[in-house]
Amino acid sequence: MNRLKSQALFLLTLLFALCFSLPALAGAVSGASVTVYNSGRALVKETRSATLPQGMASVVFKNIPATIDPTSVRASAKGMQVLGVQYKYLPISPNNLLERYVGKELTVILPDPTDANARTLRKATLLSMSKQQGPVFLVGKEVYVGAYEALLLPDLPADLQREPTLTLTTKNQTASKRDVRLSYLMGGLTWRADYTLSVNRAGDEAVLDAWATLDNSSGRGFSNASLKLVAGQVQRASGGGRMLRKANVSMEYAMADAAPQPREEAFSQFHVYSVPGYVNLAEHGTRQTSLFAASGIKVKQQLVSRYHAGAGQQGGPVKQNVQASLTFANTEKNRLGKPMPGGLVRVFMPASDGDMLLAGESSIGHVGPGGEVKLTLGQAFDVTVERSQTSFRKLGKNSFEMSWSLSVVNGKKTPQELRLTDFYSGQWNIVKADRKYSKPDARSVQFDLTVPPTAGKKPMVVNYTVQVTY
Numbered sequence: 001m002n003r004l005k006s007q008a009l010f011l012l013t014l015l016f017a018l019c020f021s022l023p024a025l026a027g028a029v030s031g032a033s034v035t036v037y038n039s040g041r042a043l044v045k046e047t048r049s050a051t052l053p054q055g056m057a058s059v060v061f062k063n064i065p066a067t068i069d070p071t072s073v074r075a076s077a078k079g080m081q082v083l084g085v086q087y088k089y090l091p092i093s094p095n096n097l098l099e100r101y102v103g104k105e106l107t108v109i110l111p112d113p114t115d116a117n118a119r120t121l122r123k124a125t126l127l128s129m130s131k132q133q134g135p136v137f138l139v140g141k142e143v144y145v146g147a148y149e150a151l152l153l154p155d156l157p158a159d160l161q162r163e164p165t166l167t168l169t170t171k172n173q174t175a176s177k178r179d180v181r182l183s184y185l186m187g188g189l190t191w192r193a194d195y196t197l198s199v200n201r202a203g204d205e206a207v208l209d210a211w212a213t214l215d216n217s218s219g220r221g222f223s224n225a226s227l228k229l230v231a232g233q234v235q236r237a238s239g240g241g242r243m244l245r246k247a248n249v250s251m252e253y254a255m256a257d258a259a260p261q262p263r264e265e266a267f268s269q270f271h272v273y274s275v276p277g278y279v280n281l282a283e284h285g286t287r288q289t290s291l292f293a294a295s296g297i298k299v300k301q302q303l304v305s306r307y308h309a310g311a312g313q314q315g316g317p318v319k320q321n322v323q324a325s326l327t328f329a330n331t332e333k334n335r336l337g338k339p340m341p342g343g344l345v346r347v348f349m350p351a352s353d354g355d356m357l358l359a360g361e362s363s364i365g366h367v368g369p370g371g372e373v374k375l376t377l378g379q380a381f382d383v384t385v386e387r388s389q390t391s392f393r394k395l396g397k398n399s400f401e402m403s404w405s406l407s408v409v410n411g412k413k414t415p416q417e418l419r420l421t422d423f424y425s426g427q428w429n430i431v432k433a434d435r436k437y438s439k440p441d442a443r444s445v446q447f448d449l450t451v452p453p454t455a456g457k458k459p460m461v462v463n464y465t466v467q468v469t470y
Contacts (some may be wrong), residue, residue, distance in 0.1 A: 003116060008387060011160065011394055018299060021451070022410040027130070029237040029463040030043070030045060030224050030225075031047045032044065032046040032047075032224075032225040032226070033045040033046070033225065033226045033228070034189070034222055034225050034226070034227050034228070034229040034281070035227075035229075035230060035272075036146055036189050036190065036191050036214060036227070036228070036229050036230070036464055037190070037191075037230045038190065038191065038192065038230070038231060038341070039186070039190070040189070040190040040234065041069075041183070041185055041186060041187045041188075041189065041190075041439060042186055042187075042189035043183065043184075043185055044065075044130045044182075044183065044184055044185075044186055044222075045181070045182070045183045046181075046182050046183075047179050047180065047181050047182070048179070048180050048182060049177060049178070049179055049180070050077075050177070050178065050180050051123060051175075051176070051177045052077075052080065052170065052172045052176065052177075053172065053175045053180060054172055054173070054175040055171065055172060056169070056170070056171055057170050057172060058168070058169055058170070059075075059165055059167065059168040059180065060165055060166070060167050061165065061166040061167070061168070061182065062164075063090075063163070063220070064087075064163070064164040064165060064166045064220075065164070065186045065188065065218045065219060065220035066091070066164050066218070066219055066220075067184040067186050067187035067188040067219070067220075068087065068164070068166070068184050068185070068186045068302045069168075069184065069187070070085065070087035070184075071257075072183075072184050072185040072458065073085050073087070073166065073182070073183070073184045074182075074183045074184070075168055075180055075181065075182050075183075076180070076181050077178045077179060077180045077181065077318050078178055079172055079173035079174055079176075079178070080170050080171070080172050080178065080180070081170060081171040081172075082168055082170055083169045083170065083171055084168070084169035084170070085166070085167075085168055085169075086167045086168075086169070087164065087165075087166050088164065088165050088166075088167070089159070089163070089164035089165070092156070092160045092162060095129070095131055096160055097153060097157065097160070098126065098129045098135055098151070099129050100157040100159070100160070101129075101157075102124045102126050102127070102128060102129055103125065103126065103127075104125065104126060105123060105124070105125050105126060105154075106123075106125075106126060106151055106153050106154065107121055107122070107123060107124070107151070107152035107153075108121070108123075108124045108137055108139070108144075108148050108150075108151055108152075109120050109121055109148060109149035109150045109151070109152070110122055110144075110148055110149065111138075111147065111149070119149055119153075120387055122139050122335075123385075124137040124138060124139045124144065125137065125138040127143065134397060135346075135443075137403070140145060142415065147320045151158075163374040168180075183443075186218060186220070187218065188216065188217045188218025188219070189214070189215070189216055189217075189218055189281075190214075190215050191212055191214045191215065191229050192212075192213055192342065192343040192344070193210055193211065193212060193213070193231075193340065193341040193342065193343030193344075194210075194211045194212075194213045194288070194343050194344050194346070195208060195209065195211070195292065195340075195343060195344065195345040195346065196208070196209045196211075196345075196346050196348065197211050197299075197326075197345055197346070197347045197348070197375075198348045198349075198356060199299060199301075199326075199347065199350075199359070200304065200350070201348070201350050201354075203299075203301050204298060204299060204300070204301075205263055205296060205297065205298060205299065206297045206299045206328070207293070207294070207295045207296075207297070208293065208295075208297055208336070209290075209293050210290070210291040210292050210293065210338075210340070210373055211288045211289065211291060212229050212262075212273065212288065212289050212290075212291050212341075213274075213287075213288050213289055213343070214227075214229075214286065214287045214288070214289070215285075215286050215288060216281050216282060216283065216284060216285060216286075216287075218283070219283050219284065220283060221280075221281055221282050222279075223280050223282070224278040224280065225278060225279060225280075225281065226274075226275075226278060226279075227272065227274075227275040227278075227279045227281075227289075228274050229262070229272065229273040230267065230270055230271070230272050230273075231270060231271045231272070231273070231339060231341035231342075231366060232269065232271060232341075232366060233387075234272030254360040260277045261276075261290050261291065261292055261293075262274055262276065262289065262290075262291060262457055263276070264291075264292075264339065271339040271341070273291060275289055284457045291341075292334055292338055294336050294338070295335065296335045297328050297332050297334055297335055297336055298328060298329075299326055299327070299328040300326070300327050300328065301325070301326050301417070302323070302324070302325050302326075302327070302417045302418070302419055303322050303323065303324055303380050303383055303416055303417060303418045303419070304322070304323050304325050304376075304418075304419045304421070305320045305321065305322045305323070305385045305418065305419070305420050305421070306320075306321075306421045306422075306423070307320055307420075307421070307422050307423070308422075308423045309392065309402075309404075309422055309423065309424055310426075310464075311400065311468065311470060313389070313402075314392075315389070316388070317386050317387065317388045318386065318387050318388070319384065319385070319386050320385040320386070320387060321379055322379065322380040322383050322384060322385055322418070323376050323377075323378070323379060323380065324359075324360065324376070324377040324378055324379070324380050325374065325375060325376050325377065326347060326360075326375045326377060327372060327373060327374050327375070328372070328373050329371075329372055329373075330367050330368070330369060330370065330371045330372065330373055331369070331370055332369075333371070337369045337370070338369060339366075339367075339369060340364070340366065340367040340368075340371075340373065340451070342363075342364055342365045342366045342367075343359055343363070343364065344362075344363055344364075344365075345361060345362050345364055345373070345375055346358060346360075346361045347359045347360050347361065347362075347375060351400055353427070359377055359378075360375070360376070360377025360378045361377075362376050362377065369462070381411075382411035382412045383407060383408070383409065383410050383411070383412070383416050383418065383451065384408070384409045384411075384422065385407070385408050385409075385418075386406070386407045386409075387404055387405065387406045387407070388404070388405050388407075388428065389402055389403070389404060389405065390403045390405050390463075391403040392466075395467065395469075396469075398426075398469055398470055399467065399468065399469040399470070400467070400468055400469075401431065401465060401466070402465070402466060402468075402469045403463070403464070403465040403466075404422075404462075404463070404464055404465075405461060405462070405463050406461065406463075406465075407459045407460075407461055408420075408449065408451050408454075408459055408460040408461070408462070409454050409459045410451040410452065410453055410454045410455075410460070411453075411454070411455055412453060413455075414453065415450050415451060415452050415453070416450075416451045417448075417449070417450055417451075418448075418449045418450075418451050419446060419447070419448050419449075420446070420447040420449065420462065421440075421444050421445070421447075422444065422445050423443050423444050424443060424444070424445070424466065424468055425443070425468075425470055426468055426469055426470030427465065427468070427469045427470070428466055428467065428468040428469070429467050430445060430464055430465070430466050431465040431466065431467055432464065432465050433462075433463070433464035433465070434462070434463045434464070435447050435449070435462045435463075435464070436448075437464070445464075445466070447462055449462070460466055
């Protein structure tokens with residue numbers, strides 16, 4: 001009787017082991033939801049069907065991104081309890097292959113010592129493998145260290161994989177086919193905003209088109225997925241998860257003509273855009289979707305020249321860069337007042353024939369409603385500033401007085417708005433100046449000038465004296 005019980009127990013154990021050793025393979029992805037952050041990662045929620053046996057089982061998910069954060073995986077299904085999560089991916093690479101062949105025999109294609117143009121095949125044992133110094137072989141009774149043409153391996157090591165897999169250890173109430181809901185964080189997906197600002201001929205009004213540019217370098221594509229974009233710098237703890245590799249990206253450019261604009265809403269201290277409909281994201285590539293558009297925006301163009309004055313005596317004239325700038329208010333009064341995620345702004349202005357040409361591009365950070373957008377477009381061609389130090393004298397051990405003369409030339413046929421800003425350290429005070437100035441902060445003095453055309457005339461000159469104690 002005891003023998004029969006032992007045999008029955010053995011059979012039950014064997015059946016259990018056989019059931020548990022045959023994993024259930026999850027089916028195709030359906031209902032994927034992808035939320036992409038500016039930081040370069042995404043939250044993915046998807047549903048996969050699986051036929052699960054009663055009791056203990058392994059559920060294997062394929063088509064998993066190599067950039068997944070395994071610690072973030074969460075899974076649920078009706079009547080299913082998740083007991084463990086295992087992520088496995090050891091890609092097939094030259095280093096991984098050779099590390100598994102240390103101490104084993106392989107074939108090495110070597111230069112023929114008797115003929116410089118010939119090659120020879122030799123059986124060899126791989127003694128060691130170093131990523132920095134390369135492999136060391138035992139060829140016959142000799143140790144070989146040096147150049148080789150190629151390596152031929154008799155088979156593929158079993159633990160190397162062509163694609164990542166995710167395995168859930170589950171306990172199921174009943175045997176049935178059910179939908180498994182899976183969520184995880186992954187890397188290789190990021191987005192930014194790209195703006196086109198088209199300025200009118202008068203230079204005081206513009207149309208703004210905002211686009212979201214989504215980059216996917218994860219190696220995992222998504223079909224018919226719902227898409228959300230989160231704007232803002234969401235805090236990410238260091239050491240939380242791993243990004244295994246970054247794939248080479250082949251660019252694809254997709255634009256939707258007259259597509260519905262995403263719905264924008266506040267989310268915590270950030271903003272989220274829900275893209276209407278469903279999108280297809282290629283494994284490697286770039287996709288754009290419209291965010292919003294606004295017209296009749298009042299803009300202000302200005303030339304800006306900045307100079308950081310030192311504490312010593314200077315000789316000879318100094319030429320200053322003059323930068324073209326453009327600003328506008330992100331307010332409802334200015335027909336805007338929308339969250340503007342950080343990105344690149346390209347500014348276009350009309351030539352004499354009306355053709356819109358690129359006048360400059362500038363990166364911006366996140367600009368909330370009520371903020372101001374400041375763009376630097378490039379260096380001015382026809383307006384120049386040259387300064388000379390006309391006097392310098394020490395007033396004490398840590399104080400001095402110096403005078404400047406700034407000469408401004410405007411080669412254009414129309415007056416130009418120019419802002420001159422000089423920066424000083426320590427305590428300073430303007431003793432005298434022949435132009436009106438302001439102190440916008442504790443470190444700078446500012447001259448706002450309207451410079452008339454100076455072709456064939458004398459340049460506009462600004463003179464002032466400053467005392468500095470440091």
